[in-house]
Amino acid sequence: MKKFKLKVLGIFAMTLLSLSLFSCDDNGNDNNNETTSRLMVKMSDAPGDYDEVNIEVLDVMIKANSDSGDDGWISIGDKTQVGEGKIYDLLKLTGGTNIMLTDSLVPSGSLGQIRLLLGDENTVVVDGEKFALTTPSAQQSGLKLQVNQTLIGGTTYEFLLDFDVDKSIVTTGSSKYILKPVIRVSTMEASGVIKGIVSPAVDYQVLASVQQGEIIFSAFATMDDKDGDSNDGDGTFQINGIPSGTYTLTLTPDPTSGKTPITVDNVIVYNGKTTDVGSVAFP
Template sequence: MKRTMKNLKLKSLLLAAVVAFGFTSCSDDDENGVEEGNAQLTVRMTDAPGDYDQVWVDVQDVMIKAEAEVGEEEGAWESLANVETGRYDLLQLTGGVSQLLADVEIPAGYLDQIRLVLGPDNAVVIDGDEIPMATPSAQQSGLKLNVQKELEAGVSYEYLLDFDVDESVVVTGNSGYILKPVIRMSAMANTGSIVGEVHPNETRSLVKAQNASNTISAYTDEGGNFALHGVPAGTYQVTITPDAETGLEMITEDNVEVEQGEVNDLQTIYLE
């Protein structure tokens, strides 16, 4: 049965480079100013750390697939309007920074999948040398991410996509590189965040939150700030691992609680 569709506001798709993709936040139209009959959808992409100076991804399109029409097996893919295409260095998107990809309206109703379409101009930078990454045609056609949610008019939804660099960049036998994207998508309203600041901040540190079910990580930015978004509710062990060259010791924070829709600020953490 085809469902009745109203207008939905797809507010923004964002590309970011922290270690976890965040969740969807929901609020009603009285709070966010969305016009009656519309809904707002925000999508962000973030990045999990990897051992590279830079990781460039070539974003060419963002597409969505709604519910199938009557008599059809599946819905048709549609490109979003005004997508901010281009090359993005995932490792620049740290400390909670994100890059807007799209801001459009789509029909409200059942949203099945989002597809991130990459081009061929992807590369890693190691010791100052930029090395192209081969991108299989199947990856260029688009990485499908399941949403499978009924989007209501007048409600804002925010999705964060977590681009795992370490898993996505594959080293081949001839010292080449292949990009096979591994992305985790989550909705902000169903998760929480862990933020804080690491001192000294002259060097980049890896911050990781882990429990039996989830592992989410991010690097600190130039100011020592970090933000782990899209963290499922639960209790975590958080480790802060500085660059080995600093000689500083790793620090562990136990029993860090994350609640749905809340931000746990660990404040300033001092390395010794």
Template sequence: MKKLILFSVAIVGLSFASCKKDSSNSAGTARVSVKLTDAPGAYDAVILNIKQVVILSSGGEKIVEVNGNPIDILRFRNGKDTLLAGVDVPAGRLQEVRLVLNNTGNRVVINGVSYDLNTPSGQTSGVKLKVQDDLTSGIAYTLLLDFDAAQSIVTTGNGKYNLKPVIRAIPAAVSGALTGVVIPAAAFPRVYAIMGTDTVGTVADATGKFYFPGLAAGTYRVNFAPVTPYAVKTIDNVTVVNGSVKDLGSVTITQ
């Protein structure tokens, strides 16, 4: 799942790690972290004053306020990035991301001289980044905005500079999920997904369903600790893959 388009978005690595903590059923949403990185340009600094990140999917719209100082994006290149925001987004088809810039504070520095960047679209509706990819419920993503400074800054000819962003897109899901149904539901077990020293726990609901969103890819041991008089049950070698939900189906617990 890879693309390269102008005014687009990259979804890349988001790691998920937990140790002995409960996870809630977040069915219906995908966790998205928005990061910014840069492809180098021949400038001393390129400073963006970002106000909001707006993420639009077929499930709805999320507006994330970016609370921070203006960012010199040239500091984040050669594999470095900076986190702008993290948010739960309605699952569905990812359609558009918009970067809304503040009216002031956007600048380019050339040979020690600072110039204002004219960014009219970014100051109103936002710089629109078109992308078409699926956000799966319970799967974690990173939205890496790979800004190409060399192509994004345009000289007007009268000593002024316009910002016309060119952004590279590399979509990828970076976690998986695990689900299933306990039979009978009356066993009401606590369920633990264990990989190495990391343990994630949840509780089966009234219908017997259990759900682990945002699991790191790997092989797990799944333990079921039911109420009396039901017996403990273990399932070994459960493989979780990035970008998919592993369904254990019906898990029968006996007395």
């Protein structure tokens, strides 16, 4: 792991000079807004049936083209954490919560790929027991995500990396878990959001989902554990990265609750906007 971190630091050092040309002034303004764009990369979670899924993020990198080689990558991660890593529990990213991986000024023009570099301090908690998440050697160079977006100078772009936990963790038996990240990338400009609230909040898990063809977009509603804890959820849910269109929203409760799924028809999603379906209650 030390050798890998040094390699990341080397890449960062080589690109620091070029990135310094695209800095802000003392008032936080873009000094060169015709040749730079603001790029925000956030991460959220598609649901998974685990207690915790802890992922170590080392860096975020970008590349102008779609070439699969290792040349031409630029580090845009948090400069205080490049090569050090920060660990996030993906299962806390529910109810519309996400985390900002980077908010940077980058050269305008073609953006071919985003690269997410993960460390090896990844773990999963199952029934209260923690297990290491082994990362295959093929994934250690970083997960490359094709975006193929043209960045216009002076414009802000927000990319959302939706980490599909259920598909990303493979178990081989004998309590061995392997991390093979499956991430869907979307932009605010080319997708929309559905949000709402299960009210009153319930103490069982509720999955909010819509489907386009074979693709399912989903998120858990936050739960009220009925214990008075300040961390209890209020029943909110938010599904990100949905292409524009008309959908049927399905709210599926945990089977042990004894409740049956309910649907909300004709939910219209617009690119770059949030559709609020309001309060939904189980009978």
